[in-house]
Amino acid sequence: MKRVEILRIDSLSREPLVVEGFFFKGSSKTAPKIAIVGAMEAQSILPLYCASSLVDFLNNKLKKKKIKGDVLIIPSINHYAFNTGKRFWPLDNTNINTMFPGYEHGETTQRIAKRLFDALQGYDYGVILESRFDPVNCVPYIKLYENELEDLEGAKKFGLKFIHHRKMKTIETVSLQYNWQLWGTKAYSLMCPITQEIDKQKSSQIRQAILRFMHRQKIIDFSIFNGYESTVISSEDIETLKSEKSGLFISKEIPGSYISKNQVIGEVIDSLEGCVIHEFRAPCDGMITCHFNNSLIYENAVAFRIAKIG
Numbered sequence: 001m002k003r004v005e006i007l008r009i010d011s012l013s014r015e016p017l018v019v020e021g022f023f024f025k026g027s028s029k030t031a032p033k034i035a036i037v038g039a040m041e042a043q044s045i046l047p048l049y050c051a052s053s054l055v056d057f058l059n060n061k062l063k064k065k066k067i068k069g070d071v072l073i074i075p076s077i078n079h080y081a082f083n084t085g086k087r088f089w090p091l092d093n094t095n096i097n098t099m100f101p102g103y104e105h106g107e108t109t110q111r112i113a114k115r116l117f118d119a120l121q122g123y124d125y126g127v128i129l130e131s132r133f134d135p136v137n138c139v140p141y142i143k144l145y146e147n148e149l150e151d152l153e154g155a156k157k158f159g160l161k162f163i164h165h166r167k168m169k170t171i172e173t174v175s176l177q178y179n180w181q182l183w184g185t186k187a188y189s190l191m192c193p194i195t196q197e198i199d200k201q202k203s204s205q206i207r208q209a210i211l212r213f214m215h216r217q218k219i220i221d222f223s224i225f226n227g228y229e230s231t232v233i234s235s236e237d238i239e240t241l242k243s244e245k246s247g248l249f250i251s252k253e254i255p256g257s258y259i260s261k262n263q264v265i266g267e268v269i270d271s272l273e274g275c276v277i278h279e280f281r282a283p284c285d286g287m288i289t290c291h292f293n294n295s296l297i298y299e300n301a302v303a304f305r306i307a308k309i310g
Helices: 046-061 079-084 108-119 152-158 170-174 176-182 200-216
Strands: 002-009 017-024 034-039 071-076 125-131 136-138 141-146 162-167 186-192 231-233 238-242 247-251 264-269 276-281 286-292 302-308
Touching: 002 108, 017 046, 017 079, 017 108, 034 046, 046 071, 046 125, 046 186, 046 200, 071 108, 108 176, 125 176, 125 200, 141 152, 141 176, 152 162, 152 186, 152 200, 170 176, 176 186, 186 200, 247 286, 247 302, 264 302
Parallel strands: 034 071, 034 125, 125 186, 141 162, 162 231
Antiparallel strands: 002 017, 017 071, 136 286, 141 186, 238 302, 247 264, 264 276, 286 302
């Protein structure tokens, strides 16, 4: 393993921002190469933890000769956000993942994106560990944009329960996934729940999915269970269930659970009287992809998203 400096930006008020990657040289010149990008923002700890645990696995638990293709892992980009308790770049609240391909003479986040993007060129595959923007607990899944560059068959090799294959928004033309694809890398966003605690079960699912993909693409020689035959869903396949009341939110099911139409899947409790003031009933047969992750819910807040079956 080689520890490499990806970028360094000096600061007037604190230590320089130094972003490092961990490079593993593959034993085969013909094997594909992969780059894995961890936390670009600091709301969720799972992208950081999953990326760093992959570094540990490749460095200490997998024999060097079993790493066939080159592997680059960058666990964290936005250290300043972690250190100050912010989600995005602390000075101007900009999201690095809306700055690609970057600009060397632009704002700080544009310069960070440019240097990071330069370091990521030439890889056959790219994985971005992302967190959702809304406050939900979700099952890990692959997000791919419909843009004629996406690799849907490759996304299935992660073996996760589903792939969200959806239309691009205008702002997503400056995302890492799209720009990576424009420059010839087959890129995938692996979506993680927002949490400030390390969820061992979810992190294990995410790590196994990445290792499974790397094994199936012959980047590493490491046998792992097959996982799921991923279901491809679009935004039209997802039902949204909003709360009709404000109060204490209790979910009766977890993300990934299969449910039946009219099944009670959650409730809202009056925060003062303690009685049930609203029940959430499933609008269809399907699987819960995510639910609200706060104990206090407001009226019209999204409580559940359900992928329809049939």
